[in-house]
Amino acid sequence: MEHLVNPRVKKIEISGIRKFFNMVSHVEDMISFTIGQPDFPTPEHVKRAGIKAIEEDYTIYTHNAGMLELREAAAQFMKTKYAVEYDPSSEILITTGASEAIDVSLRAILSEDLEVLLPGPVYPGYEPIIQLCGAKPVHIDTRDSNFKLTAAKLKNYVTEKTRCIILPYPSNPTGVSLSEQELREIAELVKGKDIFIIADEIYSELVYSGKHVSIASMLKEQTILINGLSKSHSMTGWRIGMLFAPENIAKHILKVHQYNVSCASSISQKAALEALTEGINDADGMREEYTKRREYVAKRLKEMDVQFVYPDGAFYFFVKLPENANMSSFDFALELAHKAKVAVIPGSAFSEFGEGYFRLSYACSQEKLEIGLNRMETFIKQLKTE
Numbered sequence: 313m314e315h316l317v318n319p320r321v322k323k324i325e326i327s328g329i330r331k332f333f334n335m336v337s338h339v340e341d342m343i344s345f346t347i348g349q350p351d352f353p354t355p356e357h358v359k360r361a362g363i364k365a366i367e368e369d370y371t372i373y374t375h376n377a378g379m380l381e382l383r384e385a386a387a388q389f390m391k392t393k394y395a396v397e398y399d400p401s402s403e404i405l406i407t408t409g410a411s412e413a414i415d416v417s418l419r420a421i422l423s424e425d426l427e428v429l430l431p432g433p434v435y436p437g438y439e440p441i442i443q444l445c446g447a448k449p450v451h452i453d454t455r456d457s458n459f460k461l462t463a464a465k466l467k468n469y470v471t472e473k474t475r476c477i478i479l480p481y482p483s484n485p486t487g488v489s490l491s492e493q494e495l496r497e498i499a500e501l502v503k504g505k506d507i508f509i510i511a512d513e514i515y516s517e518l519v520y521s522g523k524h525v526s527i528a529s530m531l532k533e534q535t536i537l538i539n540g541l542s543k544s545h546s547m548t549g550w551r552i553g554m555l556f557a558p559e560n561i562a563k564h565i566l567k568v569h570q571y572n573v574s575c576a577s578s579i580s581q582k583a584a585l586e587a588l589t590e591g592i593n594d595a596d597g598m599r600e601e602y603t604k605r606r607e608y609v610a611k612r613l614k615e616m617d618v619q620f621v622y623p624d625g626a627f628y629f630f631v632k633l634p635e636n637a638n639m640s641s642f643d644f645a646l647e648l649a650h651k652a653k654v655a656v657i658p659g660s661a662f663s664e665f666g667e668g669y670f671r672l673s674y675a676c677s678q679e680k681l682e683i684g685l686n687r688m689e690t691f692i693k694q695l696k697t698e
Contacts, residue, residue, distance in 0.1 A: 324440040329661050332645060336655045343684035344655045345672045348484060348627065350546040352601075354583075355594050358545060361586035365579045372578050376570045378406025379581050385588040386554045392592070394516070394526045396537070398556045405562060405569055406576045406584070407553035410514045410540035415441050416568040417536045417555065418476070421508055422447040426475040431461035433630070433659060433666030435484040435512075447475070451663045459486040459621055459630070463497035470507070477502065479527060480512035482519060485662050485671040486630040487623020492525045499530040508561075509535045517544035517595035519625040520603050533558055536565070543626075544595040545587045550580040602627050605674040605681060612685045616692050627675040630659070633668055634692050641670055652691040654684045 325331075333346045353359075365371075377383060383400035390396045398404050407413040414437060422428070422445035430438055432451030439449045452465050466477065479498070482489040490498075502509065509527055516524040516539060528535040540553035553576075557565060587594065609629055613620050619632040637644050641658035648670075649655050657673075659666030674681060 320444050320446070324443060327436045327661070329436060329657050332642075332657055332661065333655070335646075336649045339649065339653065339655075342649065342653050342655055343676075343680055343687065345674070345676065345684060346655045346657055348543070348673055349548055349675060350543060350598065350627075351676050352546040352598050354547050354550070355545060355587070355591055358547070358583050358587045358591055358594075362550070362579050362583035365582035370578050370582055374575045374578050374581060376575050377404065377566055378576055379578075379585065382406055382581050382585045382588070385585055386556075389588045389592060390526075390537075390539075390556060394524065394529065396526055396528045396532065396556070399559065402559040403556060403562050405555040405557075405566055406581060407540075407555055407569060408573050408576050409542065409551040410512065410538050410553035411437060412551075412569070412573060413538045413540070413553040413555040414438065414510070414512065416565050416572060417510055417538065417557075418442060418447075419445055420561070420565040420568050421536075422475060425473065427471065427473040428476045428478060429461075429466060429469050429474060430478040431459070431480070431483070432664065433459070433485055433662035433669070434478070435480055436661055436663075438478055438480075439663075448473075451665060453665050455665055459483065459488045460490060460494065461498075462494060463501045466498060467501055470501070470505070474507055476508045476510055478510045478512065480514075482515040482524075482623070482625030484515070484626055485628050485657070485659070485666065485669075486621045487626045487628045488621060489519060489524070489624040495525055495527045496530055499527055502534065503531060507534065511535055511537045513537060513539050515543050515626040518599055518602060518627065520599065520606065521624070524625070528556065536561065541584055541587050544598075545591060546598065547580075547583070547587065550577070550583055552576060552580050552584040602674070605678065608678070608681060609672070609674050609685065612689070616689050618692065627673055629672045629674065630666075630669050631656075631672055633670065634695055636696055641667055645670055648688065648691055651694075652687040654687045654691070 383404040387400040424446040537556040541547040621630040645658040657671040659669030
């Protein structure tokens with residue numbers, strides 16, 4: 313019966329991140345710098361809110377868009393943190409993680425033969441959804457612009473088929489972000505055109521210097537803003553995302569969301585309410601620790617004499633393969649895993665423009681960073697002598 317499966321589904325593949333993680337995760341004594349899973353526990357007061365919801369039998373359907381009280385908290389969060397205002401009754405959806413927010417947004421705005429512009433390299437979660445919609449992903453090479461998708465680059469790719477530009481900043485896999493001026497130039501380029509911006513800002517609370525700026529503060533009428541609690545509050549498994557859009561767009565995205573999941577988990581929504589109110593600054597302590605780890609990893613990579621992208625946010629380094637590696641990023645990652653028992657993600661998982669690099673996540677303990685980087689250094693030294 314497999315021949316009856318939707319051909320578009322047949323063509324897409326499991327994420328390169330997960331594929332490589334699954335290949336090496338079972339190996340004993342492996343130090344993993346792979347998936348973007350914060351190593352901090354969910355804050356205690358947030359966990360207690362979830363437990364309380366279960367004990368009080370709040371195991372029900374909520375409004376399709378999410379509890380109004382939670383949407384009000386999400387609106388206040390965006391206003392306080394990023395100076396963007398949304399109406400909680402009509403412009404905010406609580407989704408099953410940011411991933412579902414991406415899915416329902418793209419399905420609401422795309423149709424056959426339209427094009428979506430996105431940076432390359434980029435997180436692999438967008439391209440398959442674009443393809444399932446019958447649209448075409450167009451990756452723009454950002455390697456010569458410090459991995460930034462700038463207005464100067466975009467203007468060469470915008471056509472009458474362009475329906476959407478995806479701006480995921482701070483970036484996965486590079487950790488780079490866009491300045492207010494760079495965002496303003498993009499906003500000016502697309503303002504008034506029939507083009508949406510999907511601003512994936514899931515790492516907005518993990519910016520190390522200055523404040524994160526959202527393009528929604530400049531171009532709200534054309535922006536679908538996506539955020540969530542997975543990275544800011546270490547709530548990956550709670551699956552809570554937040555989608556913000558003008559009412560005339562949000563009402564249509566809500567229909568797709570309704571038929572997809574009905575509503576996000578009621579228990580997780582109660583925990584999210586606690587996170588966005590009493591825990592509005594919970595990310596501060598995590599960010600301080602990530603900053604220390606960033607400096608440590610940068611120091612060690614310099615000592616290994618490898619080139620890398622210095623991250624503005626998130627918790628990744630995008631590292632160029634050693635000059636004498638003479639192999640693909642996948643083969644390098646495979647050898648590193650087998651010979652040194654260190655797992656990283658090959659750059660090819662992030663589009664063809666990630667080839668020649670690997671992604672290293674420092675969302676793990678200092679002890680694991682030290683052990684893993686010691687092993688990596690030994691491996692790279694051995695490469696130089698071969």
